[in-house]
Amino acid sequence: MLRRLQRVPIHQKLMLIALLTTGGALLLAGFALIYFNVVRFKDEMKRDLISLADIVAQNSTAALSFRDPAAETETLTALGVRRSIVGAAVYDLDGQVFVHVEPNGGGGGRVPPHPGPEEARFEDSALTVFRPILLKGERIGTVYLRSNLDELIERVWSQAITVLVVFLASGIVALLLSSWLQRLISGPILALAGTARAVSERRDYSIRADRRSSDELGTLVDAFNDMLAQIQNRDSELREAKEALEQRVRERTLELEQRNEELNQSNKELDDFAYIASHDLKEPLRGIHNFSSFLIEDYAAKLDDEGRSKLETLMRLTRRMETLIDSLLQFSRLGRVDLAVDQVNLNEIVAEMLDSLAISLQEDRVEVRVLRPLPAVHADRVRVGEIFHNLIVNAMKYNDKADKWIEIGWRENPAGPPVFYVRDNGIGIPEKHHDSVFRIFKRLHGRDKYGGGTGAGLTIVKKIVERHHGRIWLESSAGAGTAFYFTLEEGDVRA
Numbered sequence: 001m002l003r004r005l006q007r008v009p010i011h012q013k014l015m016l017i018a019l020l021t022t023g024g025a026l027l028l029a030g031f032a033l034i035y036f037n038v039v040r041f042k043d044e045m046k047r048d049l050i051s052l053a054d055i056v057a058q059n060s061t062a063a064l065s066f067r068d069p070a071a072e073t074e075t076l077t078a079l080g081v082r083r084s085i086v087g088a089a090v091y092d093l094d095g096q097v098f099v100h101v102e103p104n105g106g107g108g109g110r111v112p113p114h115p116g117p118e119e120a121r122f123e124d125s126a127l128t129v130f131r132p133i134l135l136k137g138e139r140i141g142t143v144y145l146r147s148n149l150d151e152l153i154e155r156v157w158s159q160a161i162t163v164l165v166v167f168l169a170s171g172i173v174a175l176l177l178s179s180w181l182q183r184l185i186s187g188p189i190l191a192l193a194g195t196a197r198a199v200s201e202r203r204d205y206s207i208r209a210d211r212r213s214s215d216e217l218g219t220l221v222d223a224f225n226d227m228l229a230q231i232q233n234r235d236s237e238l239r240e241a242k243e244a245l246e247q248r249v250r251e252r253t254l255e256l257e258q259r260n261e262e263l264n265q266s267n268k269e270l271d272d273f274a275y276i277a278s279h280d281l282k283e284p285l286r287g288i289h290n291f292s293s294f295l296i297e298d299y300a301a302k303l304d305d306e307g308r309s310k311l312e313t314l315m316r317l318t319r320r321m322e323t324l325i326d327s328l329l330q331f332s333r334l335g336r337v338d339l340a341v342d343q344v345n346l347n348e349i350v351a352e353m354l355d356s357l358a359i360s361l362q363e364d365r366v367e368v369r370v371l372r373p374l375p376a377v378h379a380d381r382v383r384v385g386e387i388f389h390n391l392i393v394n395a396m397k398y399n400d401k402a403d404k405w406i407e408i409g410w411r412e413n414p415a416g417p418p419v420f421y422v423r424d425n426g427i428g429i430p431e432k433h434h435d436s437v438f439r440i441f442k443r444l445h446g447r448d449k450y451g452g453g454t455g456a457g458l459t460i461v462k463k464i465v466e467r468h469h470g471r472i473w474l475e476s477s478a479g480a481g482t483a484f485y486f487t488l489e490e491g492d493v494r495a
Helices: 002-006 010-059 061-065 069-081 150-181 183-202 216-298 305-334 346-356 358-363 381-397 457-467
Strands: 085-091 097-101 120-123 126-135 138-148 341-345 366-370 376-380 404-411 419-424 472-476 482-486
Touching (some): 010 061, 010 138, 376 381, 381 419, 381 457, 457 472
Antiparallel strands (some): 404 419
16 A cells, blocks of 8 residues: 555645545544434433433322322323333332333333332343332332433434534545645645756756745755755866866877887887897807817817817807897797787697607606696697796706606696696705796706706796796705696686
C-alpha cells in the first residue's frame, strides 16, 4: 500500500491525507456520540421503567391485599398504552406469581417463576425490573415489568444515519476544500519539481525556480536556486579548467611528439654512431692483430721468447677488445629494438641451444637434464634463445666439479606465469655478489680464469627478461652451485 502511495502525485497525496484525517476524526466522533447516547438512553430507560414499576406497585396494594386477581389484571393491562411493555407480573409475599399479563399481545417471554434482584437490567434483548409492593412500609409482594428494546434500536439507527449523512457531507466539503487548499503546498513543490526536471534534461543551470511563498517552501526554493547558482559557477569553472587542460594536453602532446621525434632521431644517430664507431674501432684492432700475427710468423727466428709472448698478449688483448665492443653494441641495441613476439616452443629453443653447444658439453663432460617438457610462451624467439644460451654457457664455465651437471626446468606459479630455471652444481656465487653479477662487465674472478669472458652475459639476460616484463633472480652460495630463475610475462602464457 505504501509503495503504491509513493507513486501517487503529491497533490493527490495531500487530498488523500486531508480526507483520511477528516473522515477518521468524523467517524471517531460519530461512534463516540452514538456510544454515549446509547449509554445515556439506557440509563433513561432504566429510570423510566423503575418509575413505572413503582407506580404499578402503588396501584396494586389493594388488589394484592384482598387477593383480587381481576382488579390486578385490569391494572396490569392498562400498561398496554406503553408499546414497549411486553410483559408484566405481580408476585405475592411468598414469591408466587399472582397475576401475569402480556399488555401488547404476547412476545413477552416466560415470566420468571420467582422474583429476582430489585434492579433494572438488560437481558435476552429486553429490559427487566423487579420492584417491591409496600403497604405501610411492609412488603406484601413484587412487581415485574419487561420492556423490549425497539426504542433503543430506533434511536441507534437514527443516530447512525445522521452520522453517515454528516460524514458524507463533511467528506464532500473536505474534498472540495482540500482540492483547493492543497495547491498552496503542492503548487510550489510541483513548480520546483518541474524546474529540477528542466535543469536535468537541458543541463542548463541558469534556470531558476519562482518563489511563491515566504514559508518553509519559499526557503526551500531559495536554497534550490542558491544550489543551482553554485553548480552553475562550478560548471563554468570546470568548463574553463577543462578547456585550459585540453589546451595544455595539446601543447604537451605536441611537445612530446617533437621530443619523441627528436629522441627517435637521436636513437637512430646513436645506432649509426655505435655501428660506425664499432666498425672504426674494430679496423685498427684487426690491423694490430694481423700485424702481430705477421711479426710472429715472419720474424719468428729473430724474436726471443719474451718478444713472442708480448705479441701473443697483444693479439689476445685485441680479441678481447673486439669482444667487449660487440657486447657493448649488443647491449645498447637491446633497449631500442622491438620484440618479435609470437608463440614460442621452449623445448625447440633449448634443443637448438644444446645442439650448438654439444661439442663443448661433450669436451667438458657436462650432463644436461631437462626433467619435463617446457610450456609454450608468447615471447621473442631469438631473445629467449639468448637467455638460455648465456645461462647454459655460464653453468658450463663456472664449474670445477668432476661430475658436472646442468638442470633445466620450470615450476608452477599460482600468482602469475610459470618460473623457469637453469641450475648447476658449479662453484656457486657468494650472497654478497648476487646483485653485482648483473652489472655489465662485472667479473668476480680473474680476467682469464674459468675461460675468460667480458662479464656482459648476465647483464644481457636481465635486459631481455625485463623487456618481456619479467624478472630474474638467483639462489646460490659459495661451493653449492647456482640456480637462476626467471619469468616471461610478454603476452599470454600457455601451458
